[in-house]
Amino acid sequence: MKASINYVGKSPMAAGMxxxxxxxxxxxxxxSNSSYFSMVAIEExxxxxxxxxxxxSxxxxxxxxxKSIIRRESEAKKKVSLNSIxxxxxxxxxxxxMKIDFKYKSHFFSETAFIFFTNY
Incomplete structure (x- = not known):
């Protein structure tokens, strides 16, 4: 496995693996595969x-x-688009x-919606 820090802002960083x-x-x-992830530096x-x-260098x-800058800009545009949806x-x-059921309680989230594809 190889990893590198591809981008840093004031506090955020983007790494590729x-x-x-x-x-x-x-x-x-x-x-085999590649992945990218972002993180933010925080203090205690x-x-x-x-x-x-x-x-x-x-x-x-x-x-x-x-490429990280382009990826960040693309993600920001996608977020705006999804928010309107x-x-x-x-x-x-x-x-x-489909049927949306908000009654299910997950141990990960306080309220989670599950979408069930049915033959209505």
């Missing part, structure tokens, strides 16, 4: 704290940094066959 598997007999490595009082600047570092959820779901 690449997982490879190796076939021992022919000594070949193959890419749970307030955000400024992180050091990221030093970009290779062209690959620069490429990863730019959530505000008009009845309109969005009117032609779909």
């Amino acid at each position: 690449r997982v490879e598997f190796e076939n021992i007999r022919p000594c070949k490595k193959k890419h 009082s749970r307030k955000t704290v400024t992180v050091p600047s990221l030093i970009l 290779t062209k690959m570092d620069i490429k990863r940094f730019i 959530y505000k008009n959820v009845d309109e969005q779901l009117k032609d779909n066959r």
